[in-house]
Amino acid sequence: MVLSKPDFDVAVIGGGPAGGSMGAYLAKAGVNCVVFERELFPRPHVGESLVPSSMRVFRDLDFVGQMEEAKFPHKYGAAWTAEDQGAYEMNFKGGFKDSGDEINPESYVDIRFNEREQDGVDREYTYHVDRSKFDLMLLQHANKLGAAVYEGVKVKEVDFGPKEPIIRFNMGSKEMGVSAKMVIDCSGRNTFLGNQMKLKIKDPVFDQYAIHTWFDGYDRRAFAKKDSQLDFIFIHFLPISNTWIWQIPITDSVTSIGVVTQKKNFAKSRQDREQFFWEAVGTRPLLREKLKQSDQMSPFKDEGDYSYAMKQLCGDRFMLVGDAGRFVDPIFSTGVSIALNSSRFAHKNVLRALESNNFSRESFADYETTLRRGTKNWYEFISVYYRLNVLFTYFVGDPRYRLDVLKLLQGDVYDDAAPPVLDKMKKMVAEVEQNPKHPWHKLLGDMTVDAFRQAANTV
Ligand SMILES: Cc1cc2nc3c(=O)[nH]c(=O)nc-3n(C[C@H](O)[C@H](O)[C@H](O)COP(=O)(O)OP(=O)(O)OC[C@H]3O[C@@H](n4cnc5c(N)ncnc54)[C@H](O)[C@@H]3O)c2cc1C
Numbered sequence: 035m036v037l038s039k040p041d042f043d044v045a046v047i048g049g050g051p052a053g054g055s056m057g058a059y060l061a062k063a064g065v066n067c068v069v070f071e072r073e074l075f076p077r078p079h080v081g082e083s084l085v086p087s088s089m090r091v092f093r094d095l096d097f098v099g100q101m102e103e104a105k106f107p108h109k110y111g112a113a114w115t116a117e118d119q120g121a122y123e124m125n126f127k128g129g130f131k132d133s134g135d136e137i138n139p140e141s142y143v144d145i146r147f148n149e150r151e152q153d154g155v156d157r158e159y160t161y162h163v164d165r166s167k168f169d170l171m172l173l174q175h176a177n178k179l180g181a182a183v184y185e186g187v188k189v190k191e192v193d194f195g196p197k198e199p200i201i202r203f204n205m206g207s208k209e210m211g212v213s214a215k216m217v218i219d220c221s222g223r224n225t226f227l228g229n230q231m232k233l234k235i236k237d238p239v240f241d242q243y244a245i246h247t248w249f250d251g252y253d254r255r256a257f258a259k260k261d262s263q264l265d266f267i268f269i270h271f272l273p274i275s276n277t278w279i280w281q282i283p284i285t286d287s288v289t290s291i292g293v294v295t296q297k298k299n300f301a302k303s304r305q306d307r308e309q310f311f312w313e314a315v316g317t318r319p320l321l322r323e324k325l326k327q328s329d330q331m332s333p334f335k336d337e338g339d340y341s342y343a344m345k346q347l348c349g350d351r352f353m354l355v356g357d358a359g360r361f362v363d364p365i366f367s368t369g370v371s372i373a374l375n376s377s378r379f380a381h382k383n384v385l386r387a388l389e390s391n392n393f394s395r396e397s398f399a400d401y402e403t404t405l406r407r408g409t410k411n412w413y414e415f416i417s418v419y420y421r422l423n424v425l426f427t428y429f430v431g432d433p434r435y436r437l438d439v440l441k442l443l444q445g446d447v448y449d450d451a452a453p454p455v456l457d458k459m460k461k462m463v464a465e466v467e468q469n470p471k472h473p474w475h476k477l478l479g480d481m482t483v484d485a486f487r488q489a490a491n492t493v
Pocket of ligand 1: 051072244368370371
């Protein structure tokens with residue numbers, strides 16, 4: 035008797051950083067896999083600044099050489115700035131006091147990745163990337179390692195009815211389907227399987243909105259204190275509630291600039307994207323001046339409504355990886371690195387499932403546990419940060435905690451169920467919430483989150 039074989043062992047939906055790295059991990063291990071990508075690469079994408087934990091994935095996939103050849107700017111660290119006048123300055127009081135020169139030290143903190151050694155990371159920097167180039171390179175790498183890649187193919191449905199799922203799509207006017215032993219959803223914020231299976235839970239707290247574009251000739255010296263900081267990511271805080279700007283080097287002369295705010299701030303302003311961007315930037319006169327002296331390279335793009343979680347990250351014969359599984363505010367530049375590391379953890383469970391021919395939800399449990407641990411830590415870190423900005427600068431400035439905070443900023447969030455520094459931060463937030471006389475009480479942000487809601491209610 036001849037048993038019919040599925041067309042592939044694994045089918046991956048989406049060819050961004052999650053799908054490209056998943057295809058590469060699986061193909062490198064000899065798995066018969068296919069990646070479906072609805073766009074024709076290269077295509078632009080938001081999310082250009084990496085954190086160092088991504089280096090482990092590049093090393094595993096023998097991809098570091100290609101990253102170097104591509105000449106992406108090296109990212110040695112990060113800096114946060116705030117205007118040194120007015121109420122917002124208060125948020126930085128008690129923060130790191132550096133012996134800065136032109137820039138008021140109370141409104142400026144920075145970190146360097148080389149301050150803390152990381153297992154499995156052999157250099158002091160990571161990269162900022164032009165995503166159209168980076169995503170294409172990674173997908174081609176997966177293809178070279180042996181993954182089949184179909185670009186311009188949008189998956190329409192996954193039929194879990196038969197024993198082996200069928201992935202359905204159109205090729206030209208023809209409806210087609212292929213079978214695989216399991217499906218990995220890497221479709222990003224499109225959350226293909228999350229939608230199909232109704233797993234998505236919208237974040238009730240983080241309702242952020244971003245407007246961004248690239249500028250040519252923006253003078254990055256404006257905020258760098260030393261030449262070695264020219265290629266740092268800069269986060270500039272605005273004196274508008276929960277609003278900040280990213281400054282990410284793309285090439286020597288091109289810089290990505292984006293304003294992130296709460297959606298309600300944008301809606302309230304009743305302005306179009308362009309007006310809102312320039313008015314927000316106008317609250318930081320030096321930034322505005324330098325941007326006005328440079329050339330805006332393309333119209334503004336926006337991204338909205340982007341925080342959510344999923345009820346489950348895997349099930350019988352499927353897994354959700356990267357943004358398809360979870361997305362939270364990008365304040366600490368985490369998304370791409372989480373996507374890459376998700377593949378790093380998930381592919382091990384996939385290999386085991388293939389070996390044992392057991393594709394039940396339980397076989398993917400390690401992945402789900404590890405990912406949930408990491409994303410919970412990220413989420414809490416971001417939440418503490420939005421609730422009380424001053425804590426971040428306070429902890430970065432305190433030698434007792436600086437390296438523990440740096441560990442989170444490097445992307446090492448998966449090994450600790452409850453990092454002690456996060457616990458300490460959460461306790462301090464609760465203390466400030468419960469004590470209206472605390473000097474920081476008036477600095478509490480209005481973004482409360484579930485983790486702290488109980489404490490907030492007891493005030
Ligand atoms: C405003 C903003 C700023 C950000 N800044 C940063 C940052 O500085 N650093 C950082 O690391 N991250 C940042 N991120 C997050 C980052 O963009 C994502 O986390 C990252 O792109 C996730 O990779 P992914 O592969 O999971 O998804 P994606 O990169 O979105 O890739 C998903 C792919 O799936 C394809 N696809 C979707 N549906 C289908 C379908 N039905 N069939 C076939 N293909 C499909 C899409 O075309 C896409 O190419 C930011 C995000 C936002 C919104």
